[in-house]
Amino acid sequence: MLDALLTPSYVRENYLRGLPLEGPDGSPLPDGVIAQRIRGVAAWFERKYGVRLSPTQIKVGRLPLPGEPEPEEVYPGIDFHPDGNLDHRHHLLRLPVGPIRRIHAFGLWLPGMDRPALFPLDWAHYAPRSHTVRVYPGRGLTFGIPALAGVYASLVSLGKPVPHAWHFSYEAGYTPEDLLDRDYDILDALGKLVAVEVLVPGSVDADLAEGVASRSVSVDGLSQSIQLLQNPNALKYQALINQYIQDVREWEKTFWARQKGVRLGVI
Numbered sequence: 551m552l553d554a555l556l557t558p559s560y561v562r563e564n565y566l567r568g569l570p571l572e573g574p575d576g577s578p579l580p581d582g583v584i585a586q587r588i589r590g591v592a593a594w595f596e597r598k599y600g601v602r603l604s605p606t607q608i609k610v611g612r613l614p615l616p617g618e619p620e621p622e623e624v625y626p627g628i629d630f631h632p633d634g635n636l637d638h639r640h641h642l643l644r645l646p647v648g649p650i651r652r653i654h655a656f657g658l659w660l661p662g663m664d665r666p667a668l669f670p671l672d673w674a675h676y677a678p679r680s681h682t683v684r685v686y687p688g689r690g691l692t693f694g695i696p697a698l699a700g701v702y703a704s705l706v707s708l709g710k711p712v713p714h715a716w717h718f719s720y721e722a723g724y725t726p727e728d729l730l731d732r733d734y735d736i737l738d739a740l741g742k743l744v745a746v747e748v749l750v751p752g753s754v755d756a757d758l759a760e761g762v763a764s765r766s767v768s769v770d771g772l773s774q775s776i777q778l779l780q781n782p783n784a785l786k787y788q789a790l791i792n793q794y795i796q797d798v799r800e801w802e803k804t805f806w807a808r809q810k811g812v813r814l815g816v817i
Contacts, residue, residue, distance in 0.1 A: 551604040551726050552592055556740055558584035565745035587747040601648055602723030608647050611717030613666050615655035618719035627714030641685040647722045648681035654719040666717045679808055739801045742794040749787040
């Protein structure tokens with residue numbers, strides 16, 4: 551889906567407008583190079599920020615949950631901590647991939663159970679764009695497995711965490727509509743990151759490839775020296791590269807801030 555939005559022509563039009571990008575042989579930089587950079591930046595972006603740039607079915611935990619779709623990615627379950635409801639945390643869980651779009655099913659697999667106890671979906675409280683879920687009673691107050699209450703109380707009294715006990719099936723990721731509307735800043739950041747990747751090879755002309763910092767011309771005893779680079783470590787488009795990198799750093803601050811959600815304190 552991202553391929554339809556972040557194309558070589560989109561990057562050229564919005565972030566490389568009017569720049570004569572050439573290779574060392576003087577030929578124009580082909581769209582294939584930009585397309586390859588787009589794929590690399592998108593994969594790096596998803597890994598670094600723990601997001602998916604298109605809707606993806608995620609499975610957390612290895613036991614099946616009723617009503618879950620076929621997962622596209624599977625991760626280990628999340629540990630259950632008996633003290634998770636203290637200090638108003640109410641089992642605040644960070645899921646491995648975001649942003650959460652919808653939760654299909656979730657449950658808790660405790661020792662002695664052959665399958666996870668299914669929770670009502672209205673017990674899962676999450677904010678759009680976030681990775682985190684807070685488990686807290688909603689409208690329904692009953693569980694799928696009556697024995698859960700006794701096992702739960704026993705584990706709380708022992709105070710021992712249970713490895714990989716939380717199981718979730720959910721959909722995560724951005725749609726094209728998101729990236730063109732409320733989350734356009736993400737598409738903009740991706741475009742600038744791709745532009746930086748393209749501007750580096752696009753700055754390597756024949757002179758830079760040969761390490762030539764200046765050239766001289768002499769005619770009839772008159773000579774003229776042309777300085778090609780003020781700094782031998784600089785690139786032709788270094789100023790624009792630096793600006794795009796700074797823009798992404800500033801964007802990153804707002805991105806991490808909205809992952810945390812809104813918190814209220816009492817003085």
